[in-house]
Amino acid sequence: MRIDRVLLVFRKDWLEVSRNWEIMVPIIIVPLIFSVVLPSMMLLIPGGTGGGNTEFGSLLANLPASVQVELVGLTEGQTIMYIMLVYVFAPFFLLIPAMASSVIASDSFAGEKERKTIEGLLATPLSDGELLVGKIMVAFVPSMIVTLLSFTVYTTLVDALSLETFNRFILPTINWVLIIFLLAPATAVTGIALTVVVSARVKGFREAQQLSVLIIVPIMGLVFGQMFGLLLLIPIVILILFAIFVVVDVIILKIGLDMFEREEILSKIR
Amino acid sequence: MASIEAEGLSKRFGSLTAVDRLSFEVGTGEIFGLLGPNGSGKTTTVRLLSCLIAPSEGSARVAGFDILDDPLKVREAVGVLTENPGIYDRLSALENMEFFAEAYGLSVKAERHSRIRELLEFFDLWERRDDKTGTFSKGMRQKLAIAKAVVHRPEVLFLDEPSAGLDPKAAKDIRDLMERMSRQEKHTIVFCTHNLEEAERLCSRVMIIRKGAALATGSIEDLRRKLHGAPELEIQLEEVYDGLLKATAKLEDVKSVYERTRGILIYNLDDPEARTPDVVKSLIQAGGRIRSVNILRPTLEDAYLELTKERST
Numbered sequence: 001m002r003i004d005r006v007l008l009v010f011r012k013d014w015l016e017v018s019r020n021w022e023i024m025v026p027i028i029i030v031p032l033i034f035s036v037v038l039p040s041m042m043l044l045i046p047g048g049t050g051g052g053n054t055e056f057g058s059l060l061a062n063l064p065a066s067v068q069v070e071l072v073g074l075t076e077g078q079t080i081m082y083i084m085l086v087y088v089f090a091p092f093f094l095l096i097p098a099m100a101s102s103v104i105a106s107d108s109f110a111g112e113k114e115r116k117t118i119e120g121l122l123a124t125p126l127s128d129g130e131l132l133v134g135k136i137m138v139a140f141v142p143s144m145i146v147t148l149l150s151f152t153v154y155t156t157l158v159d160a161l162s163l164e165t166f167n168r169f170i171l172p173t174i175n176w177v178l179i180i181f182l183l184a185p186a187t188a189v190t191g192i193a194l195t196v197v198v199s200a201r202v203k204g205f206r207e208a209q210q211l212s213v214l215i216i217v218p219i220m221g222l223v224f225g226q227m228f229g230l231l232l233l234i235p236i237v238i239l240i241l242f243a244i245f246v247v248v249d250v251i252i253l254k255i256g257l258d259m260f261e262r263e264e265i266l267s268k269i270r
Numbered sequence: 271m272a273s274i275e276a277e278g279l280s281k282r283f284g285s286l287t288a289v290d291r292l293s294f295e296v297g298t299g300e301i302f303g304l305l306g307p308n309g310s311g312k313t314t315t316v317r318l319l320s321c322l323i324a325p326s327e328g329s330a331r332v333a334g335f336d337i338l339d340d341p342l343k344v345r346e347a348v349g350v351l352t353e354n355p356g357i358y359d360r361l362s363a364l365e366n367m368e369f370f371a372e373a374y375g376l377s378v379k380a381e382r383h384s385r386i387r388e389l390l391e392f393f394d395l396w397e398r399r400d401d402k403t404g405t406f407s408k409g410m411r412q413k414l415a416i417a418k419a420v421v422h423r424p425e426v427l428f429l430d431e432p433s434a435g436l437d438p439k440a441a442k443d444i445r446d447l448m449e450r451m452s453r454q455e456k457h458t459i460v461f462c463t464h465n466l467e468e469a470e471r472l473c474s475r476v477m478i479i480r481k482g483a484a485l486a487t488g489s490i491e492d493l494r495r496k497l498h499g500a501p502e503l504e505i506q507l508e509e510v511y512d513g514l515l516k517a518t519a520k521l522e523d524v525k526s527v528y529e530r531t532r533g534i535l536i537y538n539l540d541d542p543e544a545r546t547p548d549v550v551k552s553l554i555q556a557g558g559r560i561r562s563v564n565i566l567r568p569t570l571e572d573a574y575l576e577l578t579k580e581r582s583t
Binding site: 004005008011012015016019020115116118119121122123124125126127262263 | 375418
């Protein structure tokens, strides 16, 4: 496999993706909502914490001792704000790489079939490996860049707006660092792997996208688990989830790689 | 020397046999036509020979490389114009060409740029090089698709309906390019077409296929002779009478003569070009008043239609 050829595929696909507003709009809007709109509402609007604490009863009751320590000396309102900003919003940042990677990968794999450009691409002397790695890179790299940028913006914004309330920077925490640098890449790979498998079976970009966003289901499970205190993303949980994601990634990616075969792809052209 | 040697090439998709034991050779520098109705297996044959799909049976060598053992080498040596232009709409013409030139191994920037410019100028696309190809007309897209297929000066070129959607001037440009590539630069060209006139004009040999199997392979002249015999001589006279028929029927090499319609005599001769002056002279000497003289040649279309009709009845 030649890296210059992998980068050639990456550059070509990135040029296409970056000029496609159907792809770029969700990739820009969703992170903006999570990293700017949600924390701003929480911190700038009076009563932005929701004004009630009944939903947090079970969460607060289930908090591990290590987290209870972080809440010592905080008022009820500050506690809710802290839990929201530091814990509840964290799994939302797994939606960013999952969504971005599956949207880009759908366009890159199934989109080429739909636009009938795939045959000309497969006719080139680029190997299956070079094509596949180039296309995985174009889904992985931008989604991780967006995730890191969102995390940076979120952290900066939260710290800047909450400094007066907490008298310290509350982010980043070890949980966030583990989520962004371990779970987020693993989630992005799941989104891509799932899309590669789905794209081999479908004929169009939209079908691939609709099926590959199934990745969002387990992440939403994490969001609700976090919200109700059923599964709090503390380091040990993050590491276990990471291990599970890695195993799932390897299995789905292996299935996807076996399906990425010139003849199989051509047979699905409309 | 053959650039393509196919031996018993077959491709099955489940119970459907798309290509059925094709065996043929295409010489270096030859323009070889693949003719056949829709769904006859032309595109599958090109996909097999350009290593996009693997044969179910049989083998082939393209540009000296085995399609099963060296698919990457084959793909490096061939250029393919697919049924669809395969142009990236969101990239400019130049970006499309850059991508394919690099993918086909033109790694030296100066050489790549000079080749791209040469082709874009040849196809009158240079002025539009920075425009996204999504804004191009069908003809412009087809020209760009051909430009990308030949950017690396492939030893063997597969063209699937190259002049489809082109205006007469662009279609002529492509025919000229094919002839130049074949005659001057000795590239081997295999092209699939429904345009029999174009095939007749360009191809040194053709293969007519139907349901994946070869019905006939040979030069255009071979096919004509095989199916219709030699050309006929048609002479139109003001009036036909027995004396004229008798005077010419006795001539050497005249196999038969009959009056097809009023005033039109048809001569069946071994070599109409050589014998026409003798026939005309005899008719005049016998008092015939000639209006016109034509040599009737069956076209490739006649051969094609007859072949495909025979097998379908």
